[in-house]
Amino acid sequence: MLEKNSIKLPLTRTNYGKEVSLEVEQGARFNRVDFHCRNLNIGAYSYMHSGELYMVAKIGRYCSIAERVIIGVDPVGHPLDWLSTHPFQYTKKHSPIDTGLTYQSKWQDVEIGNDVWIGQEAMIMKGVKIGNGAVIGARSIVTQDVPEYAIVIGIPAKIIKYRFSDDVIEKLKAYPWWCLSPAELRLIMFDDIDAALEQMSDIKSWDDNTFKKVSVSIEKKQVFFKGE
Numbered sequence: 001m002l003e004k005n006s007i008k009l010p011l012t013r014t015n016y017g018k019e020v021s022l023e024v025e026q027g028a029r030f031n032r033v034d035f036h037c038r039n040l041n042i043g044a045y046s047y048m049h050s051g052e053l054y055m056v057a058k059i060g061r062y063c064s065i066a067e068r069v070i071i072g073v074d075p076v077g078h079p080l081d082w083l084s085t086h087p088f089q090y091t092k093k094h095s096p097i098d099t100g101l102t103y104q105s106k107w108q109d110v111e112i113g114n115d116v117w118i119g120q121e122a123m124i125m126k127g128v129k130i131g132n133g134a135v136i137g138a139r140s141i142v143t144q145d146v147p148e149y150a151i152v153i154g155i156p157a158k159i160i161k162y163r164f165s166d167d168v169i170e171k172l173k174a175y176p177w178w179c180l181s182p183a184e185l186r187l188i189m190f191d192d193i194d195a196a197l198e199q200m201s202d203i204k205s206w207d208d209n210t211f212k213k214v215s216v217s218i219e220k221k222q223v224f225f226k227g228e
């Protein structure tokens, strides 16, 4: 079913969380990636070379994610104001004593828009929202939301510029081109943004259901599929 929809997932790897549900659109290709997330929608033609996915609910369409990227990291996964930060205080797995204490920080998913490029070894902290068309520089650590079409770099990541002028970004907001397949987009002049905007102004409706979807759930290392 995956092959039929040109989807690639590393299903033979064992690095999955206990219960993982994925909704994956056609053409998505995820290679050496560990899935520790719970419910994740992956948009059409997005790819990720390698890395780890923790608290993340959405990766939009046509996203490019480089090597060793980590998404949805918990900055307070251990208690900062207890005697120790070590989990022996609240997890039997790490301790010969049973204290009856629990420590659980809040689950907050990352959401990544469409056409987002994430550079090599970037890290995105939990709860962050990344707007359509944004770029995350290599080795950046993203701790705050990133606006549409912003380019951010550094630790913590800051905006250095935008990919386009305000005027172009405003126009782009009216054209969700990621609703279209590469075949439908083939006549667009990709390398001339003004010409592309002009061409897209002729498109009267944007159908968001263009792509085939496959549901994959992984429970206790067993994989179940549902889809077209």
Ligand SMILES: CC(C)(COP(=O)(O)OP(=O)(O)OC[C@H]1O[C@@H](n2cnc3c(N)ncnc32)[C@H](O)[C@@H]1OP(=O)(O)O)[C@@H](O)C(=O)NCCC(=O)NCCS
Pocket: 066, 067, 118, 119, 120, 121, 135, 136, 137, 138, 139, 140, 151, 152, 153, 154, 160
């Ligand atoms: C973010 C990025 C797209 C910016 O590219 P750009 O627009 O050409 O930016 P510039 O090269 O003009 O850099 C602007 C400034 O930011 C600095 N800078 C660029 N990328 C940086 C990064 N990842 N971290 C820290 N500083 C960075 C530059 O040194 C420059 O500093 P200066 O103004 O003091 O000279 C690019 O640098 C990047 O990180 N791309 C991802 C590369 C990658 O991961 N490739 C592998 C997967 S395909």
